[in-house]
Amino acid sequence: MTEFMRNSDAFTWAMETDPRLRSTVVTVVLLDRSPDWDEVRRRFALISRELPMFRQRVVKSPPPAPPRWEYDADFDLDYHMRQVAVSGAGTLDDVLEMARVAEMQDFDRARALWETTLVEGLPDGGAAVICKFHHALTDGVGGIQIAMRLFDLSEEHYQQEPLPDAQQLPGSSPLDGYRDSWRYGVSLLAQSLTGTASRAPRLMYGLIRRPIATARSAAANAASIYRTVRPLSHTGSALIGERSLIRRLGVHEVPRVPLRGAAHRCGGALNDAFVAGVAGGLRIYHEKHGVAVGDLHLTMPISLRTKTDDMGGNRITLMRFDIPVGEADPAKRIRAIHERVSAVRQEKSLPYTQVIAGVLNLMPRWYIGSVLRHVDFLTSDVPGVPVPVFLGGAAVRAQYAFGPTIGASVNVTLLSYVDTCSLGIDVDTAAIPDYTVFHDALVAGFDEVLALAG
Numbered sequence: 001m002t003e004f005m006r007n008s009d010a011f012t013w014a015m016e017t018d019p020r021l022r023s024t025v026v027t028v029v030l031l032d033r034s035p036d037w038d039e040v041r042r043r044f045a046l047i048s049r050e051l052p053m054f055r056q057r058v059v060k061s062p063p064p065a066p067p068r069w070e071y072d073a074d075f076d077l078d079y080h081m082r083q084v085a086v087s088g089a090g091t092l093d094d095v096l097e098m099a100r101v102a103e104m105q106d107f108d109r110a111r112a113l114w115e116t117t118l119v120e121g122l123p124d125g126g127a128a129v130i131c132k133f134h135h136a137l138t139d140g141v142g143g144i145q146i147a148m149r150l151f152d153l154s155e156e157h158y159q160q161e162p163l164p165d166a167q168q169l170p171g172s173s174p175l176d177g178y179r180d181s182w183r184y185g186v187s188l189l190a191q192s193l194t195g196t197a198s199r200a201p202r203l204m205y206g207l208i209r210r211p212i213a214t215a216r217s218a219a220a221n222a223a224s225i226y227r228t229v230r231p232l233s234h235t236g237s238a239l240i241g242e243r244s245l246i247r248r249l250g251v252h253e254v255p256r257v258p259l260r261g262a263a264h265r266c267g268g269a270l271n272d273a274f275v276a277g278v279a280g281g282l283r284i285y286h287e288k289h290g291v292a293v294g295d296l297h298l299t300m301p302i303s304l305r306t307k308t309d310d311m312g313g314n315r316i317t318l319m320r321f322d323i324p325v326g327e328a329d330p331a332k333r334i335r336a337i338h339e340r341v342s343a344v345r346q347e348k349s350l351p352y353t354q355v356i357a358g359v360l361n362l363m364p365r366w367y368i369g370s371v372l373r374h375v376d377f378l379t380s381d382v383p384g385v386p387v388p389v390f391l392g393g394a395a396v397r398a399q400y401a402f403g404p405t406i407g408a409s410v411n412v413t414l415l416s417y418v419d420t421c422s423l424g425i426d427v428d429t430a431a432i433p434d435y436t437v438f439h440d441a442l443v444a445g446f447d448e449v450l451a452l453a454g
Contacts, residue, residue: 007357010066023135035392140382151389224348232374236296240409244430262452268338280445295322296376372407
């Protein structure tokens with residue numbers, strides 16, 4: 001049967017009827033020189049054969065089925081891979097301007113949902129690679145898995161693997177979509193009946209033997225699901241509430257060992273110190289504008305990936321909860337964030353992510369917007385490559401990831417490389433029009449946290 005989108009990816013796809021909620025991810029890889037482009041193209045050709053979605057497009061399905069992945073008969077690798085010369089003086093800001101435009105542009109939905117651009121002409125012979133992909137293709141961890149198929153551990157190329165044959169496209173007819181959608185509906189009904197039949201005896205047994213505990217468990221599940229899908233009527237901040245389609249990208253680098261040390265001294269993990277640094281920056285930004293701030297709404301991707309999952313793919317769920325941005329003491333802030341993040345990772349709703357997304361896909365688009373548009377900020381922590389690597393013979397100097405804001409004022413994504421935590425900052429300029437002021441505040445927020453490391 002046709003491969004349909006998972007409910008969570010269909011939700012991500014459908015919410016883009018509001019362009020402010022697009023799920024475009026852009027990464028920038030800085031290289032010490034121009035890579036062997038033929039070798040890079042060959043690696044992408046290999047990946048496009050190993051991961052079907054790199055040669056597939058998304059096609060609308062007849063109800064009740066979600067959109068489906070369909071092979072693009074006109075797939076052209078050269079459309080997805082381009083070479084350009086950098087504009088201006090070739091500074092990092094010039095590269096980020098190109099990445100900013102790519103991040104704001106929608107995909108050609110008649111094609112596969114990714115693009116890669118080699119930018120040449122940087123100072124001292126350097127180069128950059130800008131990768132753009134839709135979040136339905138992969139999450140951060142899956143993206144690192146894919147990157148490891150591109151990178152080498154030395155500037156010498158490994159022995160080339162023969163490219164596997166591209167998958168043969170099956171013949172199709174206009175009726176195929178309706179037939180597969182009907183099969184999908186029947187399969188969904190069968191799964192629902194089977195699940196009900198298997199759970200009903202256990203539920204009845206629990207109600208008879210432990211009625212109070214069973215009722216409390218059901219209530220806890222319901223409360224957890226409500227926290228996951230509840231709409232937000234307003235932002236937590238009175239300062240950063242506007243939204244637009246204009247973005248501004250920036251970067252900042254934080255040493256990984258001191259950041260992790262600061263977290264451990266406060267009983268937290270590296271992610272807790274990272275979120276505390278972003279929260280500290282937001283507090284300082286509000287103070288600079290004379291606006292009081294307390295708790296703000298945060299969206300954080302929670303990975304559901306297991307060891308048995310294939311390379312690539314999107315295996316995250318988005319959880320929303322409040323963060324004590326107004327707490328001035330960075331140590332107390334880390335401890336409070338650690339408690340709240342730990343509670344979110346134990347939410348009873350997590351195993352029902354696909355079911356919840358399926359229900360949300362049936363809701364009006366305005367409701368989906370209300371779930372996301374009033375979130376104040378978004379953070380994502382992606383464990384990157386721990387050792388120096390090369391791309392097409394060129395040494396990788398740095399990597400930055402820019403996640404989508406999907407309704408928030410700013411997304412700060414941490415992508416580690418060796419001993420550096422590289423922060424990709426994606427700002428909605430309607431919410432934060434004075435980017436330089438915000439960047440300085442963010443740097444000060446991380447300096448507060450790093451000072452805890454001693």
